[in-house]
Amino acid sequence: MIHSAALDAMSPxxxxxxxxxxxxxxxxxxxxxxxxxxxxxxxxxxxxxWSRHDDGVLTAYLRVLVEPGVHRIGRVVTAPAARGTGAGAALMRAALTTLPGPVVLGAQVRVQGFYERLGFTVDGPGYDEDGIPHVPMLRGPTADLQERGGSSWM
Incomplete structure (x- = not known):
């Protein structure tokens, strides 16, 4: 089940x-x-x-921040036991349906393809964040939500 809320409205x-x-x-x-x-x-x-499996176990999480002219998705994470199940992609699609765009994020290079399948494109030079290569990515307001080929990394 997928949930969304401001921090103050989340349960402890x-x-x-x-x-x-x-x-x-x-x-x-x-x-x-x-x-x-x-x-x-x-x-x-x-x-x-965030999403939880039917048994209540947390499967995936992300946060959306408001920045001037854009929404920023970050802290995208899938629980190790839920990787490869599509939980992360389902959560991303649910969040994206609420965001008119543009949407930006900083993607770890190793999972860049995951975001490309969700309509994001590289939008600038790569950079290092905490020793992990990243690329800035952008999803315009007209990108569709159909995941493009392959399976999710999450």
Whole structure:
């Protein structure tokens, strides 16, 4: 089941599970020692999206931030046990249906194809973020939501 809410409207359990997943993947699995809780979760207009399996286990998460002229998707993460199931792609599609565009994100290069299948294109030179190669990506207001070929990485 897919959910979305501002941080203040999330249950304590949802907040805990989301932060635990983000830390487990971004800090521990990817070995990036940085402040995962960056203060942006509570910004005006920030919307958190998460999905749970029928048994209640958190499967995927992302957040949407409002920036001048665009929405920014970030912190896209799928639980290790849910990777390859389509949970991440389903969550992205659900969030994108609510965003008129343009939408931007910073993609890890290794998963750039995942975002391309969702209508994003590279929009500038690559960069290093915490030792991981990234590219800026953009999805214009007219991009369709049909995933383009292949299976999801999530």
């Amino acid at each position: 359990r949802d907040v805990h599970d989301v932060l635990a997943l983000r830390v487990a993947v971004f800090v521990v699995e990817q070995r990036c020692a940085y402040a995962e809780i960056d203060g942006r979760d509570v910004e005006p207009g920030a919307v958190h999206w």
